[in-house]
Amino acid sequence: MIEVKALYQKFEDNVILHNISLKIVEGDFLAVIGHNGSGKTTLIKHLNGLLLPSKGKVIVDNLDTKKSSVEIKKKVGMIFQNPEDQLVYSIVEEDIAFGLENLGLPPAQIRDKVDAILKQLHISKLAKENVNNLSFGQKQLVALAGILVMEPKYVVFDEPTTVLDPVNRENLFKVMQQVNRRGATVILVTNNLGDLKFVKRVIVLNKGKKIFDGAKPSKRTLEKADIYA
């Protein structure tokens, strides 16, 4: 379980997150929605210790993000908005192996896991390709493979659908649902109302404050957060 306790985040004099508290249980499939600048990305960067709280605590499976950096990063995988910015190596299979190499796994085990995830996401034929030659949707799958191969318990998607066409968007949601069915908790950050139909729970942020946490926010709540259909 991930517990966010009275989280405040300040950058210089700007308070980005105000007293956010929430619990994310295992198997959950939730969306964090809010307009630009509402603090969504800042909040999720706390979930795997990329940011540390100015005040408050973030606890992942009883581990404090301030104390257990690597252990938490292994548990919480992050898929960023633009796959271009998260692919480190030029060759697909080498990039997918990057996270496992950082964990110091034996070479044979890395090979097996990379082959398995390529097969699972139906991208085995791309294994030796240069990432610069792939389409945007393929790059997103490679970025996703690089995270899923580390078998995280929680997978955070930061606005992954923003620049996708409808077909790739649909495909990505299928993968998210598959990941969720396999037991991982999926946390989706979005500003697209259409994405909410796929999730079980919605958290609405407005100006760094949590204004809703439940199954379906009302139209009024969404409008309060400057989110319109």
Add this chain to the structure above:
Amino acid sequence: MRNLLGQFQEKKTPVHALDPRIKIVLVLLLSIGIFALNTTKAMTLASLGMLFVLIIAQMSPITLLRNILPLSYFLVFIIAMYLLFSPEKIQEGMLTIWRFMLLIVLSSILTFSTTISDLIYGLEKLLTPLRIIGVSPRNVSVMISTTIRFIPLLTYEANAVRDAQESRGASLHKPKHIAAFVSSLLMRTFRRASNLADAMGSRCYNDVNYSHMKQLRFSLRDSIAILIVASAMVVLR
């Protein structure tokens, strides 16, 4: 850059099969050796040796020419300098050109027979002793990899910024507009670098406890290659 780094062709040859560490070391040694050659006879023998390696590596003359041609201006420049300032030493100039050509052939064989990732991994392994003086081989290799990975992206960004500015009447011939272009490109580059750092951090990047999917193995073939090169260097000395 593309010619020098992106010309690898997969082939089943003894040259391709050599350990990248050995290839890097041999290329470095041979490069030094080439500059020590002073006679036409020694240069001819070295060239014949290089030709032999080219044939074994199954590198086509067209591929080789593609690597030599972009540097031909440099070679012409050297000859022109000799002709202008010391025409009496033109023979020495020709030898210099010959040496540069051999160096280009040598580096071409290396990049033709070794993938970029193998080269970087080989370099990382060779840099391991530098840990003693605080240099992290892992950081160096990842830095090279990300640089190669991001060159096309930076080109794309530069074109996007240029197009956006030109569509609003800017001209890259005016210093003021060049400054705007550079600052905008730098901002985009820093943003990408920051995103990449986050992505690497979230994938547990470290330069202490890590492993590699690939494993390099020193084999009998590598020992033979070292022996042949060492013998050649002794003979040509």
